Amino acid sequence: MPEFAGTESLYLRYSSQYFLQGQLTPDAIRSQMKQSVNRGNFSEPEDVLFSESGEYDALGVIEFKVSDIPPRVDQPDGPAYVFFMTHQPQDTNYSHSEIWSDHEHRTGGFRRPSRTVSLEFRTLLCRSLTAERIRIEAHR
Numbered sequence: 001m002p003e004f005a006g007t008e009s010l011y012l013r014y015s016s017q018y019f020l021q022g023q024l025t026p027d028a029i030r031s032q033m034k035q036s037v038n039r040g041n042f043s044e045p046e047d048v049l050f051s052e053s054g055e056y057d058a059l060g061v062i063e064f065k066v067s068d069i070p071p072r073v074d075q076p077d078g079p080a081y082v083f084f085m086t087h088q089p090q091d092t093n094y095s096h097s098e099i100w101s102d103h104e105h106r107t108g109g110f111r112r113p114s115r116t117v118s119l120e121f122r123t124l125l126c127r128s129l130t131a132e133r134i135r136i137e138a139h140r
Contacts, residue, residue: 004085006067009040010097011048012129013059016138024062024129026122032112033121035099039087042095045135050093060138062129069099070124073117080104081113083121 012035018028029035038048045061066085074080081101090096101113101121113121 004039004066004087004097006065008066009063010037010066010085011040011043011045011061011063011135012037013048013056014062014138015059016140019060019131019134019138022131024126026119026126028129029122029125031115031118031122033083033099033101033118034110037097037099038093039095039097043093047093047095049136058139060134061136062133063135064125064129064133068125068128070121072104073113073120073124075114075117075120078114078117081111081117081121082106 012028014024014028018025040063045063048061049056049059051057069083069085071084072080072082080103082104083099083101084106085097086100087097100110101117102109102111
């Protein structure tokens with residue numbers, strides 16, 4: 001499985017309701033992680049919106065880099081969490097990948113972050129998800 005370089009692009013679907021004041025809001029990112037994205041090395045932005053049923057037709061695509069993902073989030077009364085990419089190919093989408101979390105001393109598996117850590121992670125990531133990163137505009 002190919003490693004993720006920090007410079008690799010990731011494509012994320014978004015709804016216009018989650019894009020406010022020139023920035024994606026934390027509500028656009030899954031709160032308990034395993035956030036789905038497409039790898040830029042194996043896809044184009046429009047591939048993220050492909051659906052036989054058209055279920056993603058009103059959504060847009062925003063691009064960010066692997067290096068935009070906060071690598072670690074601390075919490076006062078619990079373990080620190082680390083965040084990383086994992087390639088999770090699907091039958092109909094080889095480029096499908098997910099942002100995973102684990103305790104700081106990685107087990108290699110997925111550990112669901114606390115709500116506090118999840119919100120902090122999503123807030124930090126969304127700071128870099130601005131209008132300049134939009135590749136396909138969502139419809140209102």
